[in-house]
Amino acid sequence: MTNPQSPIPNLHFPITAASMRIVALSGGVGGAKLVDGLASILLPENLTAVVNTGDDFDHLGLRICPDLDSVLYALAGLENPETGWGRADETWNFLEALGSLGGPSWFKLGDRDLALHMERTRRLRRGEPLSVVTDYLRRALGVKPSAIPMTDDEVSTVVVSSEGDLPFQEYFVARRCEPLVRGFRFVGIERARPAPGVTEALSAADLVVLCPSNPWVSMDPILAVPGVRELVQAKPVVGVSPLVGGQALKGPAAKMAVELGFAPTAYAIAEHYEELLTALLIDAQDASLAPQIRSLGMQVDVTGIIMRTREERASLAARVLDFAKGILSPKGAR
Amino acid sequence: MTNPQSPIPNLHFPITAASMRIVALSGGVGGAKLVDGLASILLPENLTAVVNTGDDFDHLGLRICPDLDSVLYALAGLENPETGWGRADETWNFLEALGSLGGPSWFKLGDRDLALHMERTRRLRRGEPLSVVTDYLRRALGVKPSAIPMTDDEVSTVVVSSEGDLPFQEYFVARRCEPLVRGFRFVGIERARPAPGVTEALSAADLVVLCPSNPWVSMDPILAVPGVRELVQAKPVVGVSPLVGGQALKGPAAKMAVELGFAPTAYAIAEHYEELLTALLIDAQDASLAPQIRSLGMQVDVTGIIMRTREERASLAARVLDFAKGILSPKGAR
Numbered sequence: 201m202t203n204p205q206s207p208i209p210n211l212h213f214p215i216t217a218a219s220m221r222i223v224a225l226s227g228g229v230g231g232a233k234l235v236d237g238l239a240s241i242l243l244p245e246n247l248t249a250v251v252n253t254g255d256d257f258d259h260l261g262l263r264i265c266p267d268l269d270s271v272l273y274a275l276a277g278l279e280n281p282e283t284g285w286g287r288a289d290e291t292w293n294f295l296e297a298l299g300s301l302g303g304p305s306w307f308k309l310g311d312r313d314l315a316l317h318m319e320r321t322r323r324l325r326r327g328e329p330l331s332v333v334t335d336y337l338r339r340a341l342g343v344k345p346s347a348i349p350m351t352d353d354e355v356s357t358v359v360v361s362s363e364g365d366l367p368f369q370e371y372f373v374a375r376r377c378e379p380l381v382r383g384f385r386f387v388g389i390e391r392a393r394p395a396p397g398v399t400e401a402l403s404a405a406d407l408v409v410l411c412p413s414n415p416w417v418s419m420d421p422i423l424a425v426p427g428v429r430e431l432v433q434a435k436p437v438v439g440v441s442p443l444v445g446g447q448a449l450k451g452p453a454a455k456m457a458v459e460l461g462f463a464p465t466a467y468a469i470a471e472h473y474e475e476l477l478t479a480l481l482i483d484a485q486d487a488s489l490a491p492q493i494r495s496l497g498m499q500v501d502v503t504g505i506i507m508r509t510r511e512e513r514a515s516l517a518a519r520v521l522d523f524a525k526g527i528l529s530p531k532g533a534r
Numbered sequence: 535m536t537n538p539q540s541p542i543p544n545l546h547f548p549i550t551a552a553s554m555r556i557v558a559l560s561g562g563v564g565g566a567k568l569v570d571g572l573a574s575i576l577l578p579e580n581l582t583a584v585v586n587t588g589d590d591f592d593h594l595g596l597r598i599c600p601d602l603d604s605v606l607y608a609l610a611g612l613e614n615p616e617t618g619w620g621r622a623d624e625t626w627n628f629l630e631a632l633g634s635l636g637g638p639s640w641f642k643l644g645d646r647d648l649a650l651h652m653e654r655t656r657r658l659r660r661g662e663p664l665s666v667v668t669d670y671l672r673r674a675l676g677v678k679p680s681a682i683p684m685t686d687d688e689v690s691t692v693v694v695s696s697e698g699d700l701p702f703q704e705y706f707v708a709r710r711c712e713p714l715v716r717g718f719r720f721v722g723i724e725r726a727r728p729a730p731g732v733t734e735a736l737s738a739a740d741l742v743v744l745c746p747s748n749p750w751v752s753m754d755p756i757l758a759v760p761g762v763r764e765l766v767q768a769k770p771v772v773g774v775s776p777l778v779g780g781q782a783l784k785g786p787a788a789k790m791a792v793e794l795g796f797a798p799t800a801y802a803i804a805e806h807y808e809e810l811l812t813a814l815l816i817d818a819q820d821a822s823l824a825p826q827i828r829s830l831g832m833q834v835d836v837t838g839i840i841m842r843t844r845e846e847r848a849s850l851a852a853r854v855l856d857f858a859k860g861i862l863s864p865k866g867a868r
Contacts, residue, residue, distance in 0.1 A: 261595050261596075261652075261659065290627075291627050293624075293645035293646050294645045294648050294649050294652075295649075296646075296649075297645070297646040297647075297648075297650070298649035298653060300649075300674070301649055301671065301674045301675075302653070302674050303649065303652065303653040303656065304656075311627035311628045311645040312630075314628050314631075315629075315630075315631035315632035316631070316635065318594050318637065319632060319635045319636070319637040321594075322594055322595065325595060336636075340634070340636050341635075
């Protein structure tokens with residue numbers, strides 16, 4: 201395994217950007233990739249990932265935090281690039297044996313991945329808050345930048361669907377996103393407090409990055425934690441569109457957009473974050489949408505935003521920072 | 535994998551013995567081997583294993599029942615003959631990953647074995663009694679004879695040692711049986727009721743077999759469940775010594791005997807079960823002890839009692855039944 205914190209060679213980005221203090225709001229796969237890209241060009245102390253926990257759920261007595269795992273595995277260089285979840289170096293003997301005993305095998309738990317859920321659960325059960333456990337796991341995995349759950353309190357995303365209210369993982373994994381989406385509820389969000397470190401990181405940030413994660417089920421829960429939206433709004437905010445060419449690179453964002461009544465394009469993303477975004481990065485495929493998005497009062501950068509390789513993660517991260525530099529200059533600041 | 539229930543060929547035993555109704559009291563490895571031997575020559579409906587649960591414990595949020603597992607795995611043909619616990623076809627990726635996260639890896643949980651503990655725990659957690667869960671797992675593993683925990687109530691073996699009271703698994707696994715044994719307590723035993731089926735099987739039995747398991751920590755808990763000893767005492771009882779040539783074939787029985795003040799021989803076993811045993815099978819190596827054991831008022835059969843192969847399990851089981859036939863004849867019955 202290569203050292204996940206080793207710098208990407210031959211990359212051109214403004215050296216001054218490396219000293220910006222960045223908070224990246226992240227959900228699952230796409231978000232984790234950009235966080236990893238940012239980690240490869242920033243000093244670890246200048247990067248904090250604040251991660252959605254609305255998808256977290258209990259399964260087989262284990263507390264499973266899919267988005268935190270995606271971010272931790274990506275930063276540790278362990279993630280499975282094919283599936284978008286779990287680890288690359290994985291075996292499935294536990295799950296196979298569980299299935300042969302008639303146990304619930306719909307949620308895919310690899311043998312090594314299982315250890316992370318088990319250790320997290322063991323520590324939660326003895327009373328450690330999720331943020332403390334996450335910080336422990338981060339260090340154990342050799343990850344240097346901070347990764348913080350949006351809250352230590354339990355928040356559960358419920359999909360309001362054509363088949364009634366569904367817990368997110370049931371909608372997402374067991375039902376493969378088939379029920380039509382009408383909306384979402386984040387149960388427990390009113391009482392949720394930002395996890396220790398979230399408010400501090402946002403207050404100290406030079407820039408907030410909205411990673412290319414699902415706006416409705418990954419970003420909105422983070423922004424809905426009381427106090428977080430206001431802290432984000434006070435900063436320059438650059439987003440990267442999770443939709444390219446009318447499709448989500450991964451996951452159900454495009455399908456959700458349509459079911460919620462929007463055309464599944466980067467414009468819908470811009471509109472969704474209208475109050476919040478200083479600028480949005482959209483893909484070259486979507487260049488024609490740029491004028492329309494600018495008319496919403498935000499800046500637009502058109503570039504390649506698909507991250508197929510580690511190098512592309514780093515170059516997109518560099519592009520975000522480079523573009524942000526203009527925003528951060530006295531003239532561009534709001 | 536061979537069918538664990540297929541008959542052993544070319545074995546000579548009285549065909550009438552196959553129709554005896556047998557209850558085998560069993561602890562871990564040695565006991566499980568003899569239960570497997572009995573299963574290979576008896577009709578499944580004529581064999582019930584009543585299994586110690588005093589070693590059961592919670593680990594990583596899982597309910598682990600080592601002796602039930604030994605019996606189930608042996609009967610399913612899945613047991614690991616080298617370790618004496620766990621499965622033969624096993625991988626260790628979970629445990630390795632757990633260890634690298636700083637989690638507790640002292641108790642060896644294989645990837646496939648873990649599925650059994652997980653499914654058991656899941657069912658216990660939703661309110662099924664251990665006997666119901668065990669019966670479910672037995673069927674799922676394709677095991678035909680009954681295997682019943684001694685009780686559905688929680689009983690915990692505590693080792694009274696030179697270092698104070700130790701939970702059994704801590705003494706046995708974490709401390710490798712190093713502390714000196716002074717005695718044992720079975721916490722919760724006074725309130726424990728025999729699991730459904732135990733009383734019925736014992737009442738209907740033609741013969742009770744005390745398998746070659748540790749008398750203090752495997753057999754005594756079963757016999758201490760209120761009502762069980764009386765039911766056993768009312769039947770012809772044949773035991774197989776767990777000690778051969780002054781040593782335990784597996785586990786700490788010999789060490790415990792010495793620390794409890796006994797010579798670690800088959801005679802100590804006979805003395806321990808004096809009130810209970812109709813007959814004891816001892817190894818040819820211990821033939822010289824036979825007269826002394828007979829003087830305790832029980833019959834003795836001297837034979838090879840070490841079970842190295844599946845054939846030896848079956849032939850020892852046949853020997854037990856053959857010998858018991860004499861006891862069961864009107865003349866030999868008590």
